[in-house]
Amino acid sequence: MIIQKLKIKIIALDKIKEKYLQKGIDEFLKRLGPYASVSVVEVASVQIKDENLIDKYLIEEGEKILSLIKPTDYLITMEILGKELSSEEFGAKISELTNSGIQEIVFVIGSSCGIGKNVSERADFKMSMSRMTFLHEFARLILIEQIYRAFKIIKGEKYHK
Numbered sequence: 001m002i003i004q005k006l007k008i009k010i011i012a013l014d015k016i017k018e019k020y021l022q023k024g025i026d027e028f029l030k031r032l033g034p035y036a037s038v039s040v041v042e043v044a045s046v047q048i049k050d051e052n053l054i055d056k057y058l059i060e061e062g063e064k065i066l067s068l069i070k071p072t073d074y075l076i077t078m079e080i081l082g083k084e085l086s087s088e089e090f091g092a093k094i095s096e097l098t099n100s101g102i103q104e105i106v107f108v109i110g111s112s113c114g115i116g117k118n119v120s121e122r123a124d125f126k127m128s129m130s131r132m133t134f135l136h137e138f139a140r141l142i143l144i145e146q147i148y149r150a151f152k153i154i155k156g157e158k159y160h161k
Contacts (some may be wrong), residue, residue: 006036006094007104008147009073011065012140013045013111021137028144035151038144041068045111054113062116065108074102074124078109078139082126090146091153093125109139 016022025040032038046061048054069075074097085093097105108119120126129142152159 006098006102008032008036008038009068009104009106010038010040010109010140010143011043011068011106012040012109013043013061013136015042016137016140018137021141024141025144028141028148032144032148032151035155036147038147040140040144043068048113055117058111058113058116059118060116061111062118065115065119066122069106069122070104073104073106075122076105076107076125076127077115077120077123078107078129078143079115079120079123079126080128080131080133082128084128084130087146087149088153090127091150094147094150095154107143109136109143112136 016025029038029040043061043064046057048057094105108115108123110116110119129139129146134142149159
């Protein structure tokens with residue numbers, strides 16, 4: 001199956017602080033080059049000043065995120081209550097989207113408090129990496145590695161099992 005070169009944007013909160021994680025992210029972004037045009041957009045998280053107003057702050061953060069998403073983009077939000085997929089199922093999902101004419105897939109990784117209801121409601125698909133909780137910096141690395149793995153699966157190329 002031939003897959004067109006897809007545009008993928010990952011919107012994530014804040015910068016990666018750990019150099020070893022950034023090095024891993026950079027490595028997988030480089031490996032993804034032949035398969036897709038992948039960009040990472042970092043959005044500054046909103047400082048939560050009152051724990052009772054988390055939802056309000058997440059909506060505010062969500063407005064910044066939504067301003068980076070076009071109406072034609074296919075939005076996948078990373079949510080704890082989202083659907084869990086195997087690597088093969090994830091590859092099939094990306095292949096299906098590409099073959100349906102989607103030109104850009106946007107992934108959103110929220111903050112440690114989650115994502116705003118406004119972003120979740122805009123999602124075309126809600127995905128969970130696991131029922132486990134990961135640091136958001138790790139989540140970015142895992143997502144990018146899984147996107148790379150998905151393309152290897154789609155192309156029928158060898159990769160670790």
